[in-house]
Amino acid sequence: MSWLPPIRIPADVDQEDKIVSGLTARQLAILGIATAVLSLTHMAIGDRIPPAAFAAIAAPIAIGAVVLALARRDGITLDRYLLAALRHHRSPKLLISGDTPAPLRLPVHTVTADGLIDMGPDGVAAVAEVSTVSFALSTPDEQDALVAVFGRWLNSLSGPAQILVRATPMDMTHTISALHDSAPHLPHPALSAAAHEHADFLADLGQRHDLLRRQVLLIIREPAADNAPDAAAARTLRRLEEAARLLSACGLAVRPLDHHAASALLTSCYDPAAPARPTGEFAGPGEVITKGERQ
Structure with missing residues (x-):
């Protein structure tokens, strides 16, 4: 050939x-x-x-x-x-509900202490946040190496996996406060002035634009094992560790989400633009969520 x-x-x-x-x-x-x-x-x-x-x-x-x-x-x-x-304008705008309201049954049963998502009969899933690399700024040899390593990871998959890219709102309040707090302690007045100016620039930028950050998530799922949920959880963690080991050759850092991070992620998926809510305001397992109160 x-x-x-x-x-x-x-x-x-x-x-x-x-x-x-x-x-x-x-x-x-x-x-x-x-x-x-x-x-x-x-x-x-x-x-x-x-x-x-x-x-x-x-x-x-x-x-x-x-x-x-x-x-x-x-x-x-x-x-x-x-x-x-035009099609939207000419289409009917009637919403008729033929079913009576009922509690929404989500596939997620609970989030374990180590961040695993228990989905009952659908299995167990683990979520990790993955860093990124600039493919366009790499040389052709580096690009070929990145593709080869990524291909090896794809070929090693033994179960369902998903790569999710999200755009989430960015809150610059903490960064702006840190700049203002650290500015007086800088060794030169010019540096202090620059820190205050940069903080003001970030505050003005946040007021004029909706700032977004890109988040890349890797989701590994294992089907439910018969009477062996611990075995499915162990396989999920092992596959996530293998993915972290293989993808590290690309310069990618795979950080598994713990219990609080996974719970916050699931909550933000239902309303990405909403601010983070205190953990105590979350409904517990089995609670029916209604407007303004719990039952």
């Missing part, structure tokens, strides 16, 4: 193909239709009205076609966004 050079696959595999001049087929179709409409209009009435009047009529159509073809909102092309808005 002859040797073939490696082929690089782009990270965004869902990106549409560029046909001409960096434009996709959809964009070319929108611009082509607008050009055809303007051309036919000019052939029909171009000799009856002054050029300035025709330009005044054609300019909004041309600008609208360019904006429709090239603009994006929330990562979606504007034509698809407007089409979705």
